[in-house]
Amino acid sequence: MATQGDLISFRPDVRVLDATLRDGGLVNNFRFSDEFVKDLYKTNIKSNIDYMEFGYKASKEIFDPKDFGKWKFCNDDDVFEIVGNNDTDLKLSCMLDVGRTDFKNDVRKKTDSPFDLMRVATYIHQIPSAIEMIEDAKKKGYEVSVNIMAVSKVNDDELTKGLELLAKSPVDIIYIVDSYGAFYPEQIERLAQKYTELGSRYGKQIGIHAHNNQQLAFANTITALRYGVSWLDCTVSGMGRGAGNCYTESLLAFLKNPKYDLVPVMNFVAKHMLKLKEECVWGYDISYLLTAILNSHPSSAIKFVKEGRTDYSSFMHELMDVE
Amino acid sequence: MATQGDLISFRPDVRVLDATLRDGGLVNNFRFSDEFVKDLYKTNIKSNIDYMEFGYKASKEIFDPKDFGKWKFCNDDDVFEIVGNNDTDLKLSCMLDVGRTDFKNDVRKKTDSPFDLMRVATYIHQIPSAIEMIEDAKKKGYEVSVNIMAVSKVNDDELTKGLELLAKSPVDIIYIVDSYGAFYPEQIERLAQKYTELGSRYGKQIGIHAHNNQQLAFANTITALRYGVSWLDCTVSGMGRGAGNCYTESLLAFLKNPKYDLVPVMNFVAKHMLKLKEECVWGYDISYLLTAILNSHPSSAIKFVKEGRTDYSSFMHELMDVE
Numbered sequence: 001m002a003t004q005g006d007l008i009s010f011r012p013d014v015r016v017l018d019a020t021l022r023d024g025g026l027v028n029n030f031r032f033s034d035e036f037v038k039d040l041y042k043t044n045i046k047s048n049i050d051y052m053e054f055g056y057k058a059s060k061e062i063f064d065p066k067d068f069g070k071w072k073f074c075n076d077d078d079v080f081e082i083v084g085n086n087d088t089d090l091k092l093s094c095m096l097d098v099g100r101t102d103f104k105n106d107v108r109k110k111t112d113s114p115f116d117l118m119r120v121a122t123y124i125h126q127i128p129s130a131i132e133m134i135e136d137a138k139k140k141g142y143e144v145s146v147n148i149m150a151v152s153k154v155n156d157d158e159l160t161k162g163l164e165l166l167a168k169s170p171v172d173i174i175y176i177v178d179s180y181g182a183f184y185p186e187q188i189e190r191l192a193q194k195y196t197e198l199g200s201r202y203g204k205q206i207g208i209h210a211h212n213n214q215q216l217a218f219a220n221t222i223t224a225l226r227y228g229v230s231w232l233d234c235t236v237s238g239m240g241r242g243a244g245n246c247y248t249e250s251l252l253a254f255l256k257n258p259k260y261d262l263v264p265v266m267n268f269v270a271k272h273m274l275k276l277k278e279e280c281v282w283g284y285d286i287s288y289l290l291t292a293i294l295n296s297h298p299s300s301a302i303k304f305v306k307e308g309r310t311d312y313s314s315f316m317h318e319l320m321d322v323e
Numbered sequence: 324m325a326t327q328g329d330l331i332s333f334r335p336d337v338r339v340l341d342a343t344l345r346d347g348g349l350v351n352n353f354r355f356s357d358e359f360v361k362d363l364y365k366t367n368i369k370s371n372i373d374y375m376e377f378g379y380k381a382s383k384e385i386f387d388p389k390d391f392g393k394w395k396f397c398n399d400d401d402v403f404e405i406v407g408n409n410d411t412d413l414k415l416s417c418m419l420d421v422g423r424t425d426f427k428n429d430v431r432k433k434t435d436s437p438f439d440l441m442r443v444a445t446y447i448h449q450i451p452s453a454i455e456m457i458e459d460a461k462k463k464g465y466e467v468s469v470n471i472m473a474v475s476k477v478n479d480d481e482l483t484k485g486l487e488l489l490a491k492s493p494v495d496i497i498y499i500v501d502s503y504g505a506f507y508p509e510q511i512e513r514l515a516q517k518y519t520e521l522g523s524r525y526g527k528q529i530g531i532h533a534h535n536n537q538q539l540a541f542a543n544t545i546t547a548l549r550y551g552v553s554w555l556d557c558t559v560s561g562m563g564r565g566a567g568n569c570y571t572e573s574l575l576a577f578l579k580n581p582k583y584d585l586v587p588v589m590n591f592v593a594k595h596m597l598k599l600k601e602e603c604v605w606g607y608d609i610s611y612l613l614t615a616i617l618n619s620h621p622s623s624a625i626k627f628v629k630e631g632r633t634d635y636s637s638f639m640h641e642l643m644d645v646e
Contacts, residue, residue: 219542266635312589
């Protein structure tokens with residue numbers, strides 16, 4: 001399979017997206033202090049990260065704002081309070097979950113909003129609804145990406161049809177999403193080939209969002225990059241649901257574009273992440289390895305870890321019972 | 324490049340070597356309790372791990388036994404005390420460091436020893452001394468492997484010459500060793516091709532010993548496997564110097580040979596490793612990422628972690644000063 005780039009030069013098509021608040025928010029119910037969010041924003045600017053994702057625009061009909069921090073909802077005005085007019089090179093995004101977003105009311109026109117990019121997250125069976133949201137967001141003036149979640153559970157022929165529908169939509173970027181942390185690098189190679197081949201036919205860019213259940217999030221991200229994927233999601237210290245994501249630290253240390261600066265991220269880790277790591281739990285555990293190899297949602301492993309269980313073998317048998 | 328095997332079947336040439344006591348011993352000066360060692364031995368038997376490494380046979384002229392646990396020296400009689408006659412399928416190994424082993428006196432004939440495999444560890448400039456040790460161990464009746472350490476620091480033409488010398492020696496297995504955790508999977512691909520090409524010409528098997536500085540130890544191990552490497556080192560919970568090694572848990576979960584059983588390893592983790600992890604420190608830290616990307620020995624990062632430092636940026640600049 002054709003590879004792109006090498007280990008010494010850099011590809012100008014690469015975009016790094018910091019998803020700390022969004023995927024990390026799934027760990028602490030989006031309860032980040034304003035100081036944390038402001039410092040992360042400044043860090044991303046200094047490190048020349050390309051995009052920063054603030055969270056979800058979740059429907060307040062479905063979710064009670066009392067139960068979550070504000071980045072579950074990403075009110076435009078809350079974002080403006082952090083970023084002012086965001087007169088910087090850092091672009092801002094938020095995620096719209098199909099079926100859980102009141103996008104007609106909550107997504108303003110781009111000119112009235114702090115956001116540059118709307119990221120639509122969909123399961124394979126929701127793609128027509130995703131396209132409705134994509135079209136809406138494009139009309140409102142945004143760049144738009146789409147995440148087909150839990151791809152490791154999707155049959156290849158359904159994936160092909162779903163990708164073709166999306167390719168014909170006005171979406172700009174299509175993401176490979178390994179929600180269960182189930183893929184090995186050689187599978188990512190094949191997916192990257194499938195997505196980028198379609199992308200080059202339809203003029204779409206391709207992204208990757210990896211999970212660290214098998215400590216492969218970084219390996220899978222740079223493998224995808226090598227096989228032509230250009231949008232790379234990461235989170236500081238890998239903060240994210242369950243086993244977490246690709247570490248921003250590892251990714252910036254790998255990328256050779258001189259604009260990326262690892263130093264502000266390391267300083268942010270020293271100031272904020274070490275403390276946060278004591279307060280809430282994410283990252284590799286055997287239980288996430290087990291849900292990954294069984295291609296299952298990590299929710300049962302998250303519960304296992306939360307309960308302080310260490311009886312991995314019984315947990316494995318529980319998982320195999322429901323499979 | 325040609326790959327071997329696939330994600331569903333298994334290759335009978337694969338050998339899994341548990342290096343927990345040896346590489347993990349570098350974390351706690353080889354001070355493992357007898358209960359730990361006995362339980363690990365039983366675990367390896369139950370899991371059908373192929374080889375278990377007990378430690379080093381270090382020279383007592385150079386190292387004072389008072390300063391270390393007994394597995395720094397691996398007296399045959401200490402091993403016999405754990406394994407009896409080892410009437411099992413598990414084979415036993417220990418490591419001989421070139422220049423730091425009194426191999427003429429300390430390595431008995433195989434028939435008088437508990438060991439099956441002697442693993443010679445050498446730097447590139449010591450290869451003639453390594454070959455002397457290889458020949459001695461072969462004459463005494465052992466299987467013999469050789470680790471060329473710190474390969475990321477070795478010029479390619481020197482490596483070629485060193486490999487050819489070793490290929491002409493009676494050694495059975497030649498290891499790719501990423502001592503600094505500096506390699507990316509695509510570099511491991513190329514190394515695997517180089518080593519296995521030589522191996523198939525000279526009838527040598529090839530192994531991989533990876534480090535987790537960039538959280539790539541498992542990814543690099545399965546990449547090497549895919550490109551024809553068959554001897555795979557791992558340690559329980561990745562216990563090993565600095566950032567540690569490829570996790571036995573991940574590797575057994577990946578391998579498809581029905582003989583391998585993850586359950587005993589998970590039970591061993593629950594009984595021993597979680598407690599041990601509270602007593603001594605190994606595993607990924609930004610400082611190991613930094614020594615890796617600068618292709619440096621992890622010793623300065625080990626010191627950084629031991630001192631409880633978190634000023635990653637100044638550490639990076641210290642590293643760049645000495646480079």
